[in-house]
Every structure is written in structure tokens, then in C-alpha cells.
Amino acid sequence: MRDYLTFLWRVWRVSWQGSWKFYAWMIFLSVLVLVGVNAWARQFVQGLATTGMTDQVSWGAYIANFTFLVGVAAAAVMLVIPAYIYKKDYMHEVVLFGELMAIAAIVMCLLFVTVDLGHPERFHHMIPPFGIFNFPGSILSWDVIVLNGYLLLNLHIAGYMLYCRYRGTAPTKKFYIPFVFLSIAWAVSIHTVTAFLYVGLAGRAYWHHPLVPARFLASAFVAGPALMILAFQIIRRVMRYDIGDKPIFTMRMIMTVLLRPARPQRPGAVDLDGHCAGCHWAAVPGHAPEPPYRRAEHRLRDLFCGDLDREGHGADHPRLCAVAAGPDCGIPADPE
Amino acid sequence: MSDAPKNIVSPQTIEQVYKPMNRRTFLKGTAGAMVGMAGLVAALKPLLALEKGEISLDDLLQKHYRQLSPEDLQRIMTMLEKRCEKQYGVRPTIQDLKPMDGVQFGYALNLTRCVGCRKCAHACLAENNQSRDYDDDLSMSYIRVLEMNKGAINLETSTAYYDPELVPQKDKYYMPVQCHQCKDSPCTKVCPVQATWQEKDGIVVVDYNWCIGCRYCMAACPYDARRFNYQKPTIKPEAINRNQDYLSNRIRPKGVVEKCTFCLQRTRAGKYPACLEVCPTGARVFGNVLDPNSEINYILNNKRVYILKEDVGTLPRFYYYFDV
Amino acid sequence: MRMRSTKHGVPPSLSRACLSVLSLVACGMWLALAQEDTAAKPQLPQLPKVARPPAAQPQVGLATDAHLNKTPPRETKGLDLVKLGWTYNCMECHKLLKQPRWHYDRPMVEHQDVKLQHGNNRFCLNCHHPTNRNAFVDYDGSEIQEADVVLLCAKCHGTTYRDWQAGVHGRQNGYWNKEMGESTKLRCIQCHDPHHPAFQPMKPLPPLRYPPRAAGGSARSSGESGTHP
Numbered sequence: 001m002r003d004y005l006t007f008l009w010r011v012w013r014v015s016w017q018g019s020w021k022f023y024a025w026m027i028f029l030s031v032l033v034l035v036g037v038n039a040w041a042r043q044f045v046q047g048l049a050t051t052g053m054t055d056q057v058s059w060g061a062y063i064a065n066f067t068f069l070v071g072v073a074a075a076a077v078m079l080v081i082p083a084y085i086y087k088k089d090y091m092h093e094v095v096l097f098g099e100l101m102a103i104a105a106i107v108m109c110l111l112f113v114t115v116d117l118g119h120p121e122r123f124h125h126m127i128p129p130f131g132i133f134n135f136p137g138s139i140l141s142w143d144v145i146v147l148n149g150y151l152l153l154n155l156h157i158a159g160y161m162l163y164c165r166y167r168g169t170a171p172t173k174k175f176y177i178p179f180v181f182l183s184i185a186w187a188v189s190i191h192t193v194t195a196f197l198y199v200g201l202a203g204r205a206y207w208h209h210p211l212v213p214a215r216f217l218a219s220a221f222v223a224g225p226a227l228m229i230l231a232f233q234i235i236r237r238v239m240r241y242d243i244g245d246k247p248i249f250t251m252r253m254i255m256t257v258l259l260r261p262a263r264p265q266r267p268g269a270v271d272l273d274g275h276c277a278g279c280h281w282a283a284v285p286g287h288a289p290e291p292p293y294r295r296a297e298h299r300l301r302d303l304f305c306g307d308l309d310r311e312g313h314g315a316d317h318p319r320l321c322a323v324a325a326g327p328d329c330g331i332p333a334d335p336e
Numbered sequence: 337m338s339d340a341p342k343n344i345v346s347p348q349t350i351e352q353v354y355k356p357m358n359r360r361t362f363l364k365g366t367a368g369a370m371v372g373m374a375g376l377v378a379a380l381k382p383l384l385a386l387e388k389g390e391i392s393l394d395d396l397l398q399k400h401y402r403q404l405s406p407e408d409l410q411r412i413m414t415m416l417e418k419r420c421e422k423q424y425g426v427r428p429t430i431q432d433l434k435p436m437d438g439v440q441f442g443y444a445l446n447l448t449r450c451v452g453c454r455k456c457a458h459a460c461l462a463e464n465n466q467s468r469d470y471d472d473d474l475s476m477s478y479i480r481v482l483e484m485n486k487g488a489i490n491l492e493t494s495t496a497y498y499d500p501e502l503v504p505q506k507d508k509y510y511m512p513v514q515c516h517q518c519k520d521s522p523c524t525k526v527c528p529v530q531a532t533w534q535e536k537d538g539i540v541v542v543d544y545n546w547c548i549g550c551r552y553c554m555a556a557c558p559y560d561a562r563r564f565n566y567q568k569p570t571i572k573p574e575a576i577n578r579n580q581d582y583l584s585n586r587i588r589p590k591g592v593v594e595k596c597t598f599c600l601q602r603t604r605a606g607k608y609p610a611c612l613e614v615c616p617t618g619a620r621v622f623g624n625v626l627d628p629n630s631e632i633n634y635i636l637n638n639k640r641v642y643i644l645k646e647d648v649g650t651l652p653r654f655y656y657y658f659d660v
Numbered sequence: 661m662r663m664r665s666t667k668h669g670v671p672p673s674l675s676r677a678c679l680s681v682l683s684l685v686a687c688g689m690w691l692a693l694a695q696e697d698t699a700a701k702p703q704l705p706q707l708p709k710v711a712r713p714p715a716a717q718p719q720v721g722l723a724t725d726a727h728l729n730k731t732p733p734r735e736t737k738g739l740d741l742v743k744l745g746w747t748y749n750c751m752e753c754h755k756l757l758k759q760p761r762w763h764y765d766r767p768m769v770e771h772q773d774v775k776l777q778h779g780n781n782r783f784c785l786n787c788h789h790p791t792n793r794n795a796f797v798d799y800d801g802s803e804i805q806e807a808d809v810v811l812l813c814a815k816c817h818g819t820t821y822r823d824w825q826a827g828v829h830g831r832q833n834g835y836w837n838k839e840m841g842e843s844t845k846l847r848c849i850q851c852h853d854p855h856h857p858a859f860q861p862m863k864p865l866p867p868l869r870y871p872p873r874a875a876g877g878s879a880r881s882s883g884e885s886g887t888h889p
Contacts, residue, residue: 452864501863502864612832614728616859618830618851624836630836
């Protein structure tokens with residue numbers, strides 16, 4: 001125990017040590033954080049009107065960012081699976097980065113939700129016994145559970161691995177392998193549950209589709225490794241941590257495979273959505289029998305501007321919508 | 337790059353990176369921490385502008401409406417009355433009308449009769465104390481009157497911003513949309529804290545003192561029936577309706593969602609809702625669905641009733657009908 | 661229908677007799693005509709001696725709802741007397757006038773502003789009683805009192821009348837729960853101008869401005885253009 005506390009203390013200390021470049025970077029980030037905190041404090045006093053966003057954009061922008069980050073967090077399994085299921089040794093060198101990235105992404109998710117709340121000080125209303133947790137009624141409560149569960153899982157795995165490394169001992173398998181496999185399933189669940197946040201809304205025809213979770217996962221498993229590749233490239237250039245080409249090639253291959261179901265669908269294409277366009281889509285209420293890319297404009301407006309506000313005002317912000325929706329929603333940004 | 341990196345350059349033990357603390361690093365660290373704290377305090381300075389009593393311990397500890405004892409509720413309502421008097425200079429009467437036995441409300445709207453004059457939307461403001469930036473600010477009104485092209489019920493070509501010299505326009509018809517008080521309401525299902533629920537008489541209400549403002553219910557609502565208080569409500573004292581109810585038209589705090597309650601401060605006292613009272617053409621019909629002789633039942637039995645977005649499966653208590 | 665039979669002012673036989681008497685004295689001795697008319701209907705109310713101030717519009721809805729604008733949609737210039745509560749006595753003039761020979765005879769200037777736009781219903785005496793102008797006329801020539809104007813309209817608009825009886829057509833104000841309070845039900849001509857029953861187009865109240873609330877917040881001024889750019 002004492003050893004563990006020493007470990008934590010040293011981690012804390014190490015995280016403050018570095019060259020002047022490190023300090024410059026951290027100060028820059030701190031300033032950004034403080035600007036954000038300042039903006040949030042203003043928003044807390046004046047209300048969300050500070051952002052100047054309309055109903056649809058406000059909710060949409062936050063939830064889209066939230067979803068994107070959930071996707072990034074879930075994509076950590078794209079490093080875990082090659083490392084632990086396919087036993088690629090070279091992935092073990094980087095799998096920790098994926099897990100740490102997941103932790104950071106989940107923390108950002110939770111912060112995104114917090115800054116989006118009209119009454120963040122009433123957050124305890126969600127935590128029994130102070131409040132009421134609407135479980136299993138509200139999908140949002142499922143999301144709270146899976147996100148926090150995933151956070152704990154990754155904290156445990158990453159923390160344990162780091163601790164073993166610190167002690168110079170080999171990690172005991174029974175302390176982390178079950179959690180690793182649990183986290184693989186759990187990663188799928190966080191993004192699926194997040195997708196159900198949308199799918200469950202029958203009033204939003206564009207989202208109300210059974211294949212949205214699959215689409216979410218596919219695009220997240222592209223977006224996440226993409227971000228990891230960027231991170232690896234930076235890490236191996238500025239840090240004393242050597243990452244070979246192999247992990248990057250693996251990431252690249254995963255992306256190439258998953259781009260197929262994740263990308264915007266094309267007419268006549270027999271993929272995840274080409275298939276659904278022909279059969280299932282028509283059966284879902286509110287969906288036209290034609291494939292959705294033809295109605296991309298309407299659907300875009302639907303996405304962020306609501307059903308009752310379709311007289312073209314959504315068209316003012318198509319780019320905003322597209323950007324906010326990100327790769328996760330699988331918007332056909334460029335229908336051919 | 338080698339195929340199997342051994343991470344020769346990477347730190348293998350903590351001693352390679354960990355430098356124990358000495359006097360110099362301690363001082364440096366303290367100084368850095370001081371600067372950081374100062375920055376944080378400066379960043380949080382806007383919080384000082386919070387009005388005194390805006391977030392009180394009482395508010396934070398207040399229980400959900402349905403868990404409150406009658407005495408507590410009475411105390412809270414008196415406190416809210418006082419607060420309103422302090423902030424807006426008007427002392428309202430806040431009551432807590434309970435649903436009546438054997439009553440479930442239903443609302444019907446005659447699309448043949450509606451002329452799109454928007455009187456209902458403005459009466460909603462006069463009755464329900466919504467926040468207004470200026471006198472005619474309809475943005476928080478619970479009713480959106482949509483101008484539709486004749487020939488179909490197509491929301492995609494409708495507009496709520498129409499402003500011709502005279503209504504009704506020849507090739508248009510008008511469809512006011514407000515909360516449908518769905519029997520299978522998506523908004524109440526998605527609320528993570530059960531701050532919104534359906535009462536016995538079918539009215540979906542919000543506990544403004546419990547809502548955390550996540551706005552998921554707004555995303556879930558197919559009818560655009562919910563409004564969010566992006567800021568502290570602004571309303572002129574002379575425009576305040578003093579007949580208020582805890583669950584409906586009392587002046588809302590900022591950062592909560594509000595919605596149409598069929599004017600439950602009126603309807604639970606037996607009166608018609610405000611939008612019906614002002615409708616010049618009598619297009620609106622309101623009543624108790626459980627009463628076989630009620631007007632609303634006459635409509636349901638004798639008219640061609642249309643349910644907006646029936647395919648969503650929300651089972652609304654709000655019906656549109658035509659008579660030709 | 662039950663109501664109508666109890667409200668029979670004059671039996672049809674008497675009405676027909678009256679008509680034949682009138683046709684006999686065609687050369688127009690005003691005094692004698694007036695006397696005969698009075699003799700036929702001694703129950704006519706007293707004629708007003710001075711012009712009355714216009715009566716107030718009957719209250720629509722509850723007095724406590726002062727914050728709600730409850731004006732009915734009827735906007736007519738000509739027949740404000742009806743809107744104002746029917747305080748005039750038509751027979752004040754019409755007892756002096758002989759019965760018009762043609763349906764569209766309007767020799768005097770009084771009703772020139774009445775533009776009858778009531779579909780196929782083109783003749784005054786389809787509704788107005790030929791001899792007692794204070795009343796309306798039923799199929800059989802009997803009188804329908806002004807208070808029962810709904811029965812007059814029901815002659816043609818049967819389905820609407822049925823809806824009205826059920827409380828579904830037209831305005832109801834006050835209490836939906838009849839045990840807790842009264843409700844007022846407006847009669848046809850309180851909303852519809854009988855000479856032009858279709859509602860006049862009206863000016864809509866100010867629209868929702870774009871963008872809705874959150875955009876701009878309190879910084880937005882009311883002078884901004886109301887339409888979407």
C-alpha cells in the first residue's frame with residue numbers, strides 16, 4: 001500500500017517534470033483550459049444564452065462532440081484487440097496509449113455533458129440516494145453507467161500496467177486479462193449505447209434506424225485509430241518513446257477495412273447501408289423508400305434543426321451541422 | 337525503423353525520469369502552483385456575479401416534487417412567492433392543483449376553422465409567464481402556428497414565420513402545434529432524473545426545481561413542444577399573471593425546460609385553457625375524455641380525426657380534425 | 661326543433677290572413693296601415709323615444725381573464741346593431757313601410773351598405789320576417805325570435821347546428837367542467853356576419869422572429885427585421 005502511494009506520488013511528480021518545451025506546451029494548454037473555465041463560469045452565471053446557440057444547434061453541437069469523443073474512447077479497443085486477441089507483441093508497446101487516450105476521451109465526454117447542463121449544480125439529482133436515477137427508463141442513464149464503467153476499467157488496466165512497469169515486475173494475468181476482455185466488450189457497448197441515445201428518439205426520423213449503432217462503431221473505429229496514428233507520429237518525434245512502424249501499419253489496415261462500412265454510401269453499393277437502403281429503411285416509419293443520400297439535405301436539417309423547423313433555416317448552417325456531426329453520424333457529406 | 341522496437345531510448349525504470357524533490361524544485365513548484373491557483377481564481381471570477389441566494393442550500397437539498405410533504409411544498413411555494421416579489425416586484429399566488437379524479441384531458445383542433453391569426457400563441461404568453469425579450473416575443477410561446485400548403489400535411493414545406501398582411505392566405509392552411517400530452521410520451525422516458533412525468537389526468541409536467549437542464553427531452557419530442565430557459569426569464573412585472581401553479585406557469589428559474597401543460601392552473605380549476613379562450617373562430621375544443629358527453633368525445637366519435645406524426649407512436653391527447 | 665314549436669309567435673294561418681289584408685289595402689293609407697298592423701300584433705314592444713347608447717358587447721368568457729384578448733372575429737360596419745346586442749327596434753321604421761314587392765327592393769338608403777354574400781341565399785326575406793322585422797322567418801312563415809337565431813341558421817346548416825348543439829362548432833368560453841362554473845356559448849351571428857358569413861381575413865399577430873430565442877439573447881433588439889434573412 002505504502003509502495004502504491006509512493007508510486008502515485010512519483011507519477012504526480014513526474015508528470016510535472018520536463019524540458020522547457022514541455023512547460024511551454026503545458027502553460028499553453030493551461031491557458032486554454034483557464035479560458036474555457038472562465039467561459040464556463042460566465043455561462044453558469046448568465047445561463048446557456050451566453051453561447052448564443054439555438055435549441056437545435058446547442059444540443060446537437062454538444063452531443064455530437066460528446067459522441068465523437070465516446071467514439072475515440074471506444075476505439076481504444078482497436079489497439080487492445082490486436083495486442084491481446086491476436087497476440088501482436090509490438091502492439092503491447094502502444095496499447096497503453098490507447099487506454100490512456102480512452103481515459104482522456106471519457107473525461108472529456110463527461111465534461112462536455114457537464115458544460116451542456118442548464119443546472120450543473122443539480123448533478124446530484126442523478127445520484128441516489130440524493131436524487132433519482134431513471135434507470136433503466138432513460139437511455140441517458142445507461143450511458144452514464146457504461147461511460148463511468150469504461151472509465152473505471154481503463155483506469156484500472158492502465159494504472160495496473162503502469163504500476164507493474166514501475167515495480168519492474170511482470171503483470172499478473174488474472175489481475176488484468178479479464179478486465180481487458182471485459183473492456184473490449186464494454187467499448188463496443190459505450191458506443192452502441194451512445195448510438196441508442198439517438199436511435200431511441202422515434203421523433204427524429206433520421207436517427208431512428210437500427211443500423212445507426214453499427215454505423216457509429218464502424219466510423220468510430222476509423223476515427224479513433226486515425227487519431228492514434230497522429231498521436232503516435234507526434235510521440236515518436238518529440239518523445240523518448242520509440243514506436244515502430246508496425247503499430248501504425250496495423251492501425252492503417254484497420255482503418256482501410258472499416259472505411260468501407262463507415263463511409264457515405266453510394267447508389268447501388270451493397271454495403272452496410274446499401275443493403276439497408278433497399279430493405280429495412282423503407283420499413284422504418286418516417287423513412288422514404290429511396291436511399292437516404294438523395295435526401296441528404298432534408299436529413300441534415302432534420303438532424304440539427306428539428307422536424308418543425310424545416311423551412312430552410314437549417315440550410316444556414318449545413319457546414320456547421322456537418323462538422324458538428326463529424327464522422328460519427330455518417331452523414332453523406334459528399335454524395336456523388 | 338526496426339521491425340521490433342526494443343524501446344532502447346524509452347525509460348525503462350522510474351529512476352530514469354524521476355528526480356527527487358529538493359529545495360529548489362519545491363520552491364519552483366510552489367510558485368507554479370500559486371500562479372496556477374491565481375489563474376484559476378481569476379478564471380472563476382464571473383461566479384461572483386451570481387445573485388445572492390440564487391443557489392441556496394435549501395434549493396440544493398430540495399426533494400423531488402413527488403417526494404415532498406405537503407408542508408414542505410407549502411413552504412417552498414411561499415418562498416417562491418417571496419422570491420418572485422423580490423425579483424419582479426409582483427407577488428403571485430402559487431398553488432398546487434392536483435389532478436381531478438375521473439378526468440383525462442383531451443384537446444382537438446379544427447384545421448378547417450383555424451385561420452392562423454396567432455392569437456393562441458400570444459395568449460399563451462399572457463397566461464403562462466414565459467420569458468420575453470420584448471413584448472411580442474413568441475420564441476418561448478408553447479404554440480407554434482405552422483402555415484401549410486394546401487393539399488397535404490407536409491411539415492417540410494411549412495413555416496412558423498409567416499407574416500402576410502391578412503390571414504388566411506388562399507392556398508394555405510394553418511396548423512398550430514403545441515404539446516400533445518402523449519400517453520406514450522418520449523420526453524418523460526428519456527429524462528435521466530425523472531424531472532418530467534405524466535400526471536393522472538394526462539398532463540405532462542416538469543418539476544422546475546428538479547430539472548438539470550440536459551435538454552434530452554427536447555430532442556426526444558417530435559412536436560417541438562418544449563422550451564429551454566437559456567437565461568434568467570425576463571418578463572415585465574405588469575405582464576405577470578399572478579394566478580400561478582407550482583407545476584405550470586410559475587416563473588421559471590434559468591436553465592430548465594418548460595412546456596405546455598394545457599394551462600393546468602386553469603383547467604384543473606375547471607376552466608378552459610387560455611389558447612381556447614381566445615381562439616376567435618372556435619377552432620379549439622377541450623374537455624374530459626372520460627366523460628362520454630364531453631365535447632371532445634363528440635369529436636372523437638363523429639369527426640375525422642388526424643393525429644400528427646402518428647407513426648412515431650406517441651399516442652397524443654391532441655387531435656386535429658376537419659369538418660367539411 | 662322542440663324549442664321552435666314552443667316559440668311560435670304567430671300561427672301560419674294568421675300570418676297568411678295578415679298578408680291578404682295587406683294586399684287589399686294597396687293604395688297606402690299610412691295611418692290605417694299602421695293601425696291595422698298594431699291591431700294584428702298588439703304585443704309589440706314600445707318604440708324607443710331617443711337614440712340609445714350602444715349596448716356593451718356581451719361578455720365573452722370569464723371576467724377574471726382580463727389578460728386574454730377574447731374579441732370575436734366579426735367585423736362588420738353595417739349591422740353593428742346586431743353585434744351591439746340588438747337594441748334597435750326594426751319595426752320603428754318598418755311599420756311605416758309597406759311590404760316590399762320584390763325580394764331585392766331596397767328603396768331607402770338605410771341598408772345600402774348591406775352586401776349580401778351568403779352563397780345562394782340571396783333574398784332578404786329568406787331570413788327576415790316579412791311583416792315583423794324584429795323576427796326571422798321559419799319555413800312555414802312563422803316567426804323565429806332574435807334570441808333563437810340559431811334556429812334560423814339551422815334551417816340550412818343542419819350539421820353545423822348539430823355540432824353547435826354538441827358544443828363543438830363555435831366558441832365556448834368559461835368552464836369546461838359544468839359543475840365548477842358556467843360556460844358561455846356564442847350564437848351564430850356573434851361571430852358570423854349573417855350577410856357575409858365567411859370570416860373576413862384578419863391581420864395575424866406578430867410572428868415568431870428568426871432566429872429563435874437563444875441566438876443573440878438579450879443583445880437582440882426589437883427593431884430587427886422580423887423575417888429570416
